[in-house]
Amino acid sequence: MFLSIREFVQQHEKWFSWGAFLTGFTWDNFTLDRIDQLLDNVILIGLLTVATIGIVLWNRLEEKKETGTRLTLIQPFVPLLFQFALGGLFSGLLVFYSRSGTIVSAWPFLLLLAALLIGNEFFRHRYQGVTFQLSIYYIALLSLCVLLLPVFLNQMGPGVFLLSSALSLGLIVAVVELLKRFAPTRVTRAYRSTIVAVVGICLAFQGLYFTNILPPIPLSLKFIGAFHDVENTGAGYRVTYEKPAWWEFWRESDTVIHWQEGEALHCFASVFAPTDLTTRIQHRWQYQTDAGWHDRGTIPYRIIGGRDGGYRGYTFAENVADGRWRCRVETDRGQLIGLRTFRVEVGEQPRELVSELR
Incomplete structure (x- = not known):
């Protein structure tokens, strides 16, 4: 029974991928209300956690290429899990960032989030690469840190933004180290390009913030x-x-x-x-x-x-x-x-x- 479901998912991967994307987007629009509510925080952090589990499982399966094990039975579902989590996370970020600021000043960043949300489906084959996976993941991670840290600290400003950036760098390093344990060959091969991508994304966010293009989250x-x-x-x-x-x-x-x-x-x-x-x-x-x-x-x-x-x-x-x-x-x-x-x-x-x- 499980094998037949697995084969069905593999044959209709494109439609399941779109379904995962639309489900994540619809879920956030109906459930997210206020950024200072516990439930909203749990949903966003939960989606990030699911995305983290998905990226680790995906690379573990790609690294080992095992056959006949229980892990291979869930292999077709892991990319869907990762895409569902990122789709939900980017739609949640778009919901909150679009409420803050105006199109007049923040349109470049809002356009980026919208492109990542929609492109989440079209990136399906690009997600095979570790650097690309971690780059998209880090954009979501950094955006979430910038969104939530002012809420947790009850203050905002350049100092809090820089602290959010530092926290996101610490977390992405932890994720990379975790990936090293489960997929050392894949991570080592992509290590240098991943560092360049993450640093570039972080610097780009600094530019967006200090030129006032980034919306004034969480206001x-x-x-x-x-x-x-x-x-x-x-x-x-x-x-x-x-x-x-x-x-x-x-x-x-x-x-x-x-x-x-x-x-x-x-x-x-x-x-x-x-x-x-x-x-x-x-x-x-x-x-x-x-x-x-x-x-x-x-x-x-x-x-x-x-x-x-x-x-x-x-x-x-x-x-x-x-x-x-x-x-x-x-x-x-x-x-x-x-x-x-x-x-x-x-x-x-x-x-x-x-x-x-x-």
Whole structure:
């Protein structure tokens, strides 16, 4: 019975591979919610553990080429196990990284994760090589360390990112040493190229982080809007904006502000941070001229993590001019969390304002 299943899997390897990929992707989209939840952490670390077991078993079987043993019975299933784990892991990483930051600044890294997620199926034959296996595995490992360490340490910043990188290097060395015990010939043959690949990937991540292309994990923007006025009432924030037309059912803030003398522009934002994580963010106000966007002021404030809807805060800008404005929500080192662009029209114009509690 088992042999017939094994033969069936071998004959339909392509479809089982796609099934493993889609199952992993669907699993993460339905199960992952918040990065600071124990279950989400267990799922991601569990997938990494399964991928580690898969890579060790795969290379053990390729090294020994045994026949007639129990291990050979599971050989067709091991690549599927590895692909399921990596597919699930990359889809989970894509879920969390895409929630953090914006397409405007983080699209190169998000595109990389999406390519690895989709390419997980097309890499099936390339996975036979140890260097390729470990390179893809290390990208997942490093991305996971960068994602989870700020949650575990309740802080973020360059120091935590460098510590995440160091931890990932220590873990990949441990995996390579483990592989040496089970598949010494294969690992020795690929040792030098694997070192070059891992170091190159790690350095590339440093470049992505310090050029602010890497999303500001684990922060994510829940809401941002431009308003005529924002007031903290104690029970919430009362926001005031121009009443949407009947067909603008989606609009929750101003896209055009008809400004009058004595008023200020307000930017209200909710930023999610994991429980117990405290950090500083800033609102960067910018005004567009023919030469591009110019800063009109940067206002920092501290946020405290844990609220499901995100930590709420607002800033305002005065010295208003007619034209296009935007408010950028950033980390204290300039990583973009989100932004809102809107237009200001100066002058006495009829308008109807509405207020609601957020």
